[in-house]
Amino acid sequence: MGKGYLRLVAYLLAILLSALLFVGCTSDKKENDSEEQVSSENGNNVEQEQASGDSEKSENSEETVEPGWKKDTSPVTFDWYVHFSWYNYNWGETLISKYVQEKTGVSINFIVPAGNENEKLNTMIASNTLPDFVTLGWWEDGVRKMIDGGLVYSLNELADKYDPYFYEVASPQVLKWYEQDDGKTYGYPNFAVAPEDYDKYEKIPSNQTFVVRKDMYEALGKPDMRTPEGFLAALKAAKEKFPEVNGQPLIPIGLHEFTDTGNYSLESYLANFLAIPREKDGKLYDFREDPEYIRWLKTFRKANEMGLLSPDIFIDKRAQMEEKIAQGRYFAMLYQRTDFVAAQQALYERDPNSIYIAVDGPANSNLDPPKLAGPGISGWTLTMITKNCKHPDRAIRFVSYWLSEEGQRDMYLGRQGETWDIIDGKEQYLPEYAEMARNNREQFDKVVGQDPLWMLGNSLIQMRWAPEPGPAVRQLEEWTYGKAVSYAIYDNLIPPSDSEEGIIASRIADLWGQTLPKLLLAKSDEEFDQIYQDFLKKRAEAGYEKLLAWQMQKLEENKKKLGIK
Structure with a gap:
C-alpha cells in the first residue's frame, strides 16, 4: 500500500455524488419513515444519552470483556466509502465476506469514487451525505474537515455507550496517537505499528526496494550498484547488452510516477537508501539539503546525459508501469515491491529467471546500510463512523469485532x-x-x-x-528484513491545507514538483546547481522557515505522545 507505505500528499479529480449514496446503515432499505426517524434520533443523540446514561454505562461496564457484536447478529447493511478510485471489491462474493456476514449479520456496500477522490469526498462533506463508514488516508484533509464539521462520531463515546469491549481490542497507544485536542479519538487506522514493536518482532518488512531483473543482472556479473560509478556503469552495460526486450527498447531504470509534487523514488526512497537522518542538531533536516542526496541526484542527471533515463519514466502512470514490468522491460527499479506482485508473478510463470530481485542499491559515501521505512503508528488509512449512520451501536461493535484477534482471524483466514x-x-x-x-x-x-x-x-x-x-x-520481502525502521514520530507533519503553513507547504511541494524534472534534465552539473539554488531561494521566499517552525512544534507533540525525549 501502499505508507508505505507513502509521501503525504493529496491530488486527485471530481465527481458529484448525486443519488449513488443512501444515508444511513440499514438492515432493510425499505424501512418506513417512522422507523428511520427513531433509529436516526437514537444514533445522533449518543452524546446526550451518554451525559444522562450513567446507570446504563454502569451496566455496560460489567460486560467490558464480552464482545458487543454477539448481542445482535441480525442483518444490517453498512454503506462504506473507500477513498481510492482503484479499489474494487464486492462484499458477499468471496468466502471470507460470506462467512463474516453469516456470523455477524453485517453486509457491506462499498462505495468507490469513479473520478477525483477529493472532490467526491468534499461533495459528500458539503452536502452532509456521507455514508456510514469512511476510509481514507490518515493524512487527507478530509479527516480534519469531518472532525471539525462534527460529521463523525468519536470512537470513545460510541464505545462507552455501546461497546466497552472496544477498549479490550484497540491499542491504547494508537488511540492516544490519534487523540484530538478535545481528548477524543475519531478514527482508527489499519496496519499501525508502534516504534516499540520493532524491538519485539524480527520480521517487520519495508515496501521500499531497489530491484534488478535477475537474468540480466547475473549476465552482467552481478555489478555493485551502491556507488554512483557502479550504478551508471551497470545501467550502461545493461542497455548495451540488452538493447531490446521482445522487440521493445529496454528501460535501464524505472521509478515511481512523477506527480505535481515530485517522485517517491527520488525523494523518501532515495533518502532512506542513503540513510539520511530526519533530524540534525536538534532540528528537522530536509534530505534535499544533504550532500549525499545531491550527489545522487546528480548521478541521475548524469544518467540522463548518457541516455540512460527513458522519456517514458517522466510520463508513465502506474498502469503503464505495471504493463512494462510484466514485460520485463526495466533493468532496474527503485520501487515499491508490493506494487508489482501481479506483474512479478507473470514474469515468474514465463521464466523464473526473468523476475526482479532486490539488491543493494544507492548508498552513501560510507556505504552504510539503508534505513528503509517500515510501517508506522499512523498506519496507512483511517476509518471513521459518520453521524449519518442509523446504527452506530452495530457500527462500533463491528469495528471492535474486526480489531479483535477473532475478527482478524476471520477476515484473514475465513471459516475453519x-x-x-x-x-x-x-x-x-x-x-x-x-x-x-x-x-x-x-x-x-x-x-x-x-x-x-x-x-x-x-x-x-x-x-x-x-x-x-x-x-x-x-x-523481495525477505531482503527488507532488518532494514526497516520506524519513522512514526515524523508523521502528521503536514499542516492543514487551508492554514497559512499549509498554503506554504503546498507552494513548496508544487515548486519541488516543477524543479525535480528540471534537475534531472539539466545539461550539466553547473546548470543543475543553478536550478537547485533557485529552488532554495524560492522555497525561502515561500515561507519555509515558518513552515519548519510549525513542523518542529508538531514533532515535539508527536514525541510526547510516544513518550520519546
Whole structure:
C-alpha cells in the first residue's frame, strides 16, 4: 500500500455524488419513515444519552470483556466509502465476506469514487451525505474537515455507550496517537505499528526496494550498484547488452510516477537508501539539503546525459508501469515491491529467471546500510463512523469485532474447515488455498477475498497466519528484513491545507514538483546547481522557515505522545 507505505500528499479529480449514496446503515432499505426517524434520533443523540446514561454505562461496564457484536447478529447493511478510485471489491462474493456476514449479520456496500477522490469526498462533506463508514488516508484533509464539521462520531463515546469491549481490542497507544485536542479519538487506522514493536518482532518488512531483473543482472556479473560509478556503469552495460526486450527498447531504470509534487523514488526512497537522518542538531533536516542526496541526484542527471533515463519514466502512470514490468522491460527499479506482485508473478510463470530481485542499491559515501521505512503508528488509512449512520451501536461493535484477534482471524483466514484449519499445530490455510495464495494471488483474492479487506487490518496479528511468500516474491520481502525502521514520530507533519503553513507547504511541494524534472534534465552539473539554488531561494521566499517552525512544534507533540525525549 501502499505508507508505505507513502509521501503525504493529496491530488486527485471530481465527481458529484448525486443519488449513488443512501444515508444511513440499514438492515432493510425499505424501512418506513417512522422507523428511520427513531433509529436516526437514537444514533445522533449518543452524546446526550451518554451525559444522562450513567446507570446504563454502569451496566455496560460489567460486560467490558464480552464482545458487543454477539448481542445482535441480525442483518444490517453498512454503506462504506473507500477513498481510492482503484479499489474494487464486492462484499458477499468471496468466502471470507460470506462467512463474516453469516456470523455477524453485517453486509457491506462499498462505495468507490469513479473520478477525483477529493472532490467526491468534499461533495459528500458539503452536502452532509456521507455514508456510514469512511476510509481514507490518515493524512487527507478530509479527516480534519469531518472532525471539525462534527460529521463523525468519536470512537470513545460510541464505545462507552455501546461497546466497552472496544477498549479490550484497540491499542491504547494508537488511540492516544490519534487523540484530538478535545481528548477524543475519531478514527482508527489499519496496519499501525508502534516504534516499540520493532524491538519485539524480527520480521517487520519495508515496501521500499531497489530491484534488478535477475537474468540480466547475473549476465552482467552481478555489478555493485551502491556507488554512483557502479550504478551508471551497470545501467550502461545493461542497455548495451540488452538493447531490446521482445522487440521493445529496454528501460535501464524505472521509478515511481512523477506527480505535481515530485517522485517517491527520488525523494523518501532515495533518502532512506542513503540513510539520511530526519533530524540534525536538534532540528528537522530536509534530505534535499544533504550532500549525499545531491550527489545522487546528480548521478541521475548524469544518467540522463548518457541516455540512460527513458522519456517514458517522466510520463508513465502506474498502469503503464505495471504493463512494462510484466514485460520485463526495466533493468532496474527503485520501487515499491508490493506494487508489482501481479506483474512479478507473470514474469515468474514465463521464466523464473526473468523476475526482479532486490539488491543493494544507492548508498552513501560510507556505504552504510539503508534505513528503509517500515510501517508506522499512523498506519496507512483511517476509518471513521459518520453521524449519518442509523446504527452506530452495530457500527462500533463491528469495528471492535474486526480489531479483535477473532475478527482478524476471520477476515484473514475465513471459516475453519472451509478455507483453513490447524495443520502441524498451526492455524493456516488449507493446502489448496495456501498454494493459490502463493502462486495465483489474483485468483485467491477473487475466491477467498482476504487481501482487499484491509480497512482495519493488523499486520502484527496477521503475520502469524501468513503463508510463506511464493517463490516469485519471497526474496523481495525477505531482503527488507532488518532494514526497516520506524519513522512514526515524523508523521502528521503536514499542516492543514487551508492554514497559512499549509498554503506554504503546498507552494513548496508544487515548486519541488516543477524543479525535480528540471534537475534531472539539466545539461550539466553547473546548470543543475543553478536550478537547485533557485529552488532554495524560492522555497525561502515561500515561507519555509515558518513552515519548519510549525513542523518542529508538531514533532515535539508527536514525541510526547510516544513518550520519546
